[in-house]
Amino acid sequence: MLLGCIGDDFTGSSDLANTLSKQGMRVVQYTGVPEAPAARDVEAGVVALKSRSIAPADAVAQSLQALDWLLAQGCEQIFFKYCSTFDSTPEGNIGPVADALAERLDAHKVIFCPAFPGTGRSIYQGHLFVGDVLLSESGMQNHPLTPMTDPDIRRWLAHQTVHAVGHVSAARVLQGAEAISAALTAEHEAGRRMIVVDALQDADLMEIGAAAAGLPLITGGSGVALGLPRNFARDGRIAGTGSAWQGQAGKCVALSGSCSRATRDQVALHKKSHPAFEIIAADVIGGDLTAEQAACWLMDADGIPLAYSSADPEVVKEVQEKYGREASAKALEDFFAEVSRRLVAGGITKILTAGGETSGAVVEGLDLTTLEIGPEIDPGVPALRAGPDLVIALKSGNFGAPDYFGKAAAVLGQGA
Numbered sequence: 001m002l003l004g005c006i007g008d009d010f011t012g013s014s015d016l017a018n019t020l021s022k023q024g025m026r027v028v029q030y031t032g033v034p035e036a037p038a039a040r041d042v043e044a045g046v047v048a049l050k051s052r053s054i055a056p057a058d059a060v061a062q063s064l065q066a067l068d069w070l071l072a073q074g075c076e077q078i079f080f081k082y083c084s085t086f087d088s089t090p091e092g093n094i095g096p097v098a099d100a101l102a103e104r105l106d107a108h109k110v111i112f113c114p115a116f117p118g119t120g121r122s123i124y125q126g127h128l129f130v131g132d133v134l135l136s137e138s139g140m141q142n143h144p145l146t147p148m149t150d151p152d153i154r155r156w157l158a159h160q161t162v163h164a165v166g167h168v169s170a171a172r173v174l175q176g177a178e179a180i181s182a183a184l185t186a187e188h189e190a191g192r193r194m195i196v197v198d199a200l201q202d203a204d205l206m207e208i209g210a211a212a213a214g215l216p217l218i219t220g221g222s223g224v225a226l227g228l229p230r231n232f233a234r235d236g237r238i239a240g241t242g243s244a245w246q247g248q249a250g251k252c253v254a255l256s257g258s259c260s261r262a263t264r265d266q267v268a269l270h271k272k273s274h275p276a277f278e279i280i281a282a283d284v285i286g287g288d289l290t291a292e293q294a295a296c297w298l299m300d301a302d303g304i305p306l307a308y309s310s311a312d313p314e315v316v317k318e319v320q321e322k323y324g325r326e327a328s329a330k331a332l333e334d335f336f337a338e339v340s341r342r343l344v345a346g347g348i349t350k351i352l353t354a355g356g357e358t359s360g361a362v363v364e365g366l367d368l369t370t371l372e373i374g375p376e377i378d379p380g381v382p383a384l385r386a387g388p389d390l391v392i393a394l395k396s397g398n399f400g401a402p403d404y405f406g407k408a409a410a411v412l413g414q415g416a
């Protein structure tokens with residue numbers, strides 16, 4: 001294994017695996033830190049953690065454990081993947097995890113680049129944009145777990161790291177890899193170890209990738225991983241074949257716990273032509289709706305049935321005020337995990353999940369240990385094979401076109 005990746009959630013990890021696979025690397029996504037060694041032909045390994053919204057000390061401990069395993073597989077470079085919308089709180093977990101990884105790897109020029117132009121995320125003057133609006137006006141200010149109220153990534157990161165935060169401006173990035181390397185060195189010499197790097201387009205990410213050759217630690221969204229496989233390919237060290245894919249026959253169902261704007265639009269469109277079941281948080285928490293009831297409904301319904309708790313920010317706020325933010329999230333995540341177990345036990349072969357935490361709960365609930373990377377459904381969302389009879393797709397809340405659910409079901413069946 002050449003490139004070792006640590007993802008702070010499951011959708012984000014599959015997004016990264018998708019990018020690396022499209023660039024020709026043989027990639028496997030692992031759920032948590034594997035106990036056994038990786039297969040010999042794996043070129044990039046992505047250890048998916050569910051560490052984005054847990055206590056910072058736990059996120060650090062799990063990330064270091066993942067790092068140990070990746071280093072034991074021979075990895076030469078480590079990539080810490082977090083969300084392209086920099087999902088975190090002033091306490092963490094991006095800063096504390098990056099600090100710990102940098103310490104262990106003795107990394108002194110640590111790039112922070114959440115940009116993902118393919119899905120509209122760009123960084124200019126240290127500020128993160130989603131499309132043409134600042135992060136803090138993009139809807140992410142209402143995120144149920146990590147409300148992003150400050151678009152200045154340098155300032156947001158500074159709350160979280162013990163190190164000084166530096167910056168490489170777009171003006172430097174546009175000058176290419178050599179200029180970026182020089183700027184990173186200048187920041188390092190000025191004592192700034194954590195360095196936010198601007199990026200507006202994929203071409204910038206390729207240059208940043210080239211400048212990152214040989215750096216022990218890179219952090220960011222999947223975008224900045226775009227330029228990394230080329231560093232290994234240049235030395236003839238990757239086979240360049242990516243992974244093979246075979247779809248799956250059978251019924252497809254969708255589960256959505258994401259409350260993002262993009263997902264709510266997808267839910268609204270899907271409902272127009274497919275059966276849909278709204279999961280009311282209070283019913284789940286109060287025990288008035290059981291996972292068995294939801295699973296039975298999904299298995300009996302025609303088309304691509306959807307069960308969703310996705311709700312508008314005011315509804316989410318009300319639920320959180322009444323039951324608590326963590327308690328309501330946990331109740332819904334446990335519910336979706338149990339629904340998915342019942343679906344698979346009932347013979348469902350294709351499952352779509354929307355939402356990072358929700359997808360993590362389902363993957364853990366189903367005890368899926370390794371995921372093979374298949375074709376891309378929409379930017380950042382690949383089809384995944386989870387076992388001989390099960391294919392899945394884990395959609396980040398913010399990703400996907402309005403017709404995502406229908407499209408995803410078709411891709412999961414491709415070639416079957």
Ligand SMILES: Nc1ncnc2c1ncn2[C@@H]1O[C@H](COP(=O)(O)OP(=O)(O)O)[C@@H](O)[C@H]1O
Pocket residue numbers: 143144145257258259260263281309310311315316319320328329330332333354355356357358359395396397398
């Ligand atoms: N109706 C709801 N009320 C309160 N919390 C909700 C509701 N629906 C989902 N949630 C919780 O909100 C969180 C959404 O996060 P996630 O699944 O990561 O989606 P995203 O990818 O959009 O961030 C989850 O913890 C989920 O359980």
Ligand SMILES: O=C(O)[C@@H](O)C(=O)COP(=O)(O)O
Pocket residue numbers: 009011012013015016082083084085116221222355356357380395396397398
């Ligand atoms: O980088 C991204 O935007 C995604 O890969 C990601 O991390 C998704 O997180 P969720 O929005 O919580 O699914």
